Amino acid sequence: MTLTTEATEPLQLGGPQLAQRRNLVTEIPGPRSRALTARKTAAVARGVGVTLPIYVQAAGGGVVLDIDGNTLIDLGSGIAVTGVGNAAPAVVAAVTHQVAQFTHTCFTITGYEGYVEVAELLNSLTPGSHEKRSALFNSGAEAVENAVKIARYFTGKQAVVAFDHAYHGRTNLTMALTAKSMPYKSGFGPFAGEVYRAPMSYPFRDGDLAGPEAARRAISQIEKQIGAANLAAVIIEPILGEGGFIVPAPGFLPAIAAWCRENGVVFIADEVQTGFARTGSLFASEHEGVVPDLIVTAKGIAGGLPLSAVTGRAEIMDAAHVGGLGGTYGGNPIACAAAVASIRSYQDDGLIERARQIETVLRDELQAIARVDRRVGDVRGRGAMVAIELVDPETNEPDAALTSRVAQAAHADGVILLTCGTYGNVIRFLPPLTISDELLRDGIAVVRKALATS
Structure with a gap:
């Protein structure tokens, strides 16, 4: 054929x-x-x-x-x-079936089961046994923006910390979060405000500084330059992607996450590149037992179709008013069908x-x-x-x-x-x-x- x-x-x-x-x-x-x-x-x-x-x-x-x-x-x-x-055959079959049923309604106008099923899967599979909610979007950058929106709304604070060598996307806010100028940022400013940067654990280039010590260095800078009272969220890739596949030293991520919990700061794990079995766990946060408040997923979620998500603690995700989250194409039914098939494949196909x-x-x-x-x-x-x-x-x-x-x-x-x-x-x-x-x-x-x- x-x-x-x-x-x-x-x-x-x-x-x-x-x-x-x-x-x-x-x-x-x-x-x-x-x-x-x-x-x-x-x-x-x-x-x-x-x-x-x-x-x-x-x-x-x-x-x-x-x-x-x-x-x-x-x-x-x-x-x-x-x-x-x-x-992938299972994805092709799921997409083909969905295309024959309907291609779009906009979930915020008339709902459909596929969106709910993807949210249920994400709520059950992402780290942590707490009650969760999910919202679906189109791209990793869009999901990152929404995670920051949700964190700001929930905390009533505005400042956000990202890390050296980070990459979070190409939209205005996510360019501000991204560390590398060329080709992602150069000439495209001014960028969104209230975004700050902290030093990352980079074992190859920081003298094998131990993870907890690297975390203390970052936390000291955050406390001095911003203050926890002003900080809505810390966002980090558990393994940095575009920044160079940097695996932070053991203990770095748990220490940052613990400080966030102690200080009422939302800890956001950007698992756009690391999620869905890529790192040998379903999510990279699991390697050190880190449970994010919010987790951002995309890329591997739907076998090549555009889909992304923010999943997190129910009290944080439910903070925004009705109508405050959404988008015309977010959680498109064809992408949702692909995601259900893909997620089952990660689980069932070894x-x-x-x-x-x-x-x-x-x-x-x-x-x-x-x-x-x-x-x-x-x-x-x-x-x-x-x-x-x-x-x-x-x-x-x-x-x-x-x-x-x-x-x-x-x-x-x-x-x-x-x-x-x-x-x-x-x-x-x-x-x-x-x-x-x-x-x-x-x-x-x-x-x-x-x-x-x-």
Whole structure:
């Protein structure tokens, strides 16, 4: 069976039936992708960049098939979105069924069961046994904004603290929360006010400062510069994503969360990238037993469809007046159907354990590279969210140029590879949880070769 966009251009269906091997039949990008890049340049705003200018016709398992017939290994998952696999059969079936029923009503006008079912699942699965409520939105940034809104309304306070190296989105408020200027903030100000920044635990770059001590450093700055009496919320990614896959030292997150509880400050965990089995637990907060007051989810929640959520303590979530939360497309019925299928897959298909198996492969392979290549300064992460930080081996200074060369070489050799980090020197590995060990090892071998020749 094929799908067509034009009568003469058959497209292959995606999903796990795609051959699970890297196979290049043209240079990357190929001629048809280059032609579409020319069309993109003429039609799409310049600010919308494309990291690897291939154009996709199908994807599934651990591969992406482009319109030139090249099969690439997917080590990006659409930035941690397709954890259950691209075109996952259960998601496709759920979406197909829902499309045939209705595509939209706006939940705040006339409700539907899918929205309620997603909220129920989130309330039952997120950390903590307390009574919870959820609200659904479209994107991670939109959910972050709403979490801050809710915290401000509940506490009657305005100040919000985010951390060094944080990334929370591209809207005005979330740009203020985000630490990195280029490309996310530069030229787009002024930004929302009453946003402050505290130092993050970054073991590789703060001398392996112990987690509790790093927390005391951050709390001291918060108390001196803002004061708990003025602070509505602290927001943090349990593992920093765009900032460089930074895993804070043990004890850092629990200490920050405990201080928030003691001082009437809402503790918000931004699990947009870390949520839904990505780190080897359903949520990354669980690794240290942290129970957020509010938890923000998106990306992996719905198998590639746009959906996000804020879930939290009932008394906080219920504080806002009726009509104060919502949006035209928030909790769209098609996205909700995809989310129910995806969440059940994480629970029932062994994907949490699969993330842990992927971590074992990634760590074994990447640490082997680090032992023979001193430019690999650090291997870190959890589950299927692992990174290497590339440095000058003599000074430990970030080497963004090397990182760019490695990524470009991997792209040319058929591997979708993403970079990140405040200093632009981190290569991140975010494979779908459906990728095979064989395919994963082949992708890492390409990275090893790219490092050796860069």
